[in-house]
Amino acid sequence: MTAHTSLPDLVLEPMLRMALAEDLGSYGDITTRTVIPAGTSYTARLTAREAGVVSGMQVAALAFRLVDPALAPVTRLTDGSPCVPGDVLMEIAGDAAAILTAERVALNFAGRLSGIASLTAAFVAETAGTATRITCTRKTTPGLRIVEKLAVLHGGGFNHRFSLSDAILIKDNHIAAAGGVRPVLEACKARASHMMRVEIEVDTLDQLAEVLETGGADVVLLDNMDSATLREAVALVSGRLVTEASGNMRLDRIAEVAATGVDYISSGALTHSAQTLDLGLDF
Structure with a gap:
């Protein structure tokens, strides 16, 4: 953009x-x-x-x-x-x-x-020298999402989903309600359109290993992991999925997280705390 x-x-x-x-x-x-x-x-x-x-x-x-x-x-x-x-x-x-x-x-x-x-430009500046991209979330002002996400682009960032209908994003509550990582991914394989990308959130390396074993995801959201764990996760994925780090992504932490090699860092702060x-x- x-x-x-x-x-x-x-x-x-x-x-x-x-x-x-x-x-x-x-x-x-x-x-x-x-x-x-x-x-x-x-x-x-x-x-x-x-x-x-x-x-x-x-x-x-x-x-x-x-x-x-x-x-x-x-x-x-x-x-x-x-x-x-x-x-x-x-x-x-x-x-x-x-x-x-x-x-x-x-x-x-x-x-x-x-x-x-x-604020987005400040986040982007912290990723200098890496391939990591900064992206927003759906934590926007009701009714103003489209222009707030446009502002993220103007700051040099990238956009995440605009709505629930843009892509399949399986969060921790979906996993809990559906019975686990494997059942939700198997359901996506069976029912999702071939045109729809699938992202799944994981909190642990064990969950990530299960995602890689099961297959069916395009993107993995590495939620609330410390930098050492993020580095391990990126190594485990080894380019097989797009990696996104999320959770408590403050401006003063962005450079450290980008250095782990994740593809994207998503932060609700870009829109809810600017x-x-x-x-x-x-x-």
Whole structure:
């Protein structure tokens, strides 16, 4: 994926319309309607107030255009670009009232998504010199998964499943409910589509050995293992499956885990613990 990955506006519109309707309430922007003379035009600048990686410019531009199609947002720093304090990310020219009405929704999305991209970039930087890739999870804000996962791409990461229907991911509770590693893998062999990839979570090297013996998996999720055990697991797999390390993957641990040779490190923190990047809109 490139830093300029985007989505069709049609896909983004429903969440933007919902956010704008929430902010406009039942009677619209009464402050702007009261104090801004009709026909007032301005150029506003969306600027960075701290360093990070930009995301959400496509979303912010759409927010402005949905309020007033005549607005002309011009992106100065594209999604995936690094920014420093004072950088102008976007300029919006047109009706002042429309710009003010869309301001908070545009900033909420841009700040949130830039925060995710910035944290992802920090994780990715810790994998330098290795082949390990950073990927997100389904631990996303309800209703915002598609743009939060897009922000992960802008930060240089990769995406895991978007939904339960994307792939078969057998977790510890599935194994417990189905009666063990072998029964769940045998069920996949018997029932799963040939087009569907299968990932299975293991907590121990014994479980991993059973997965390798049984067959039927494409990816193994090595859950909550210390680095020494991860290294043993990678050696045991020996390239037969894609390996993914998960569980308690903090930023300060990523370099050590990547050095074990795992193919992927997944972290819910990319989306559930990212801090909003400080952005502002100034006339």
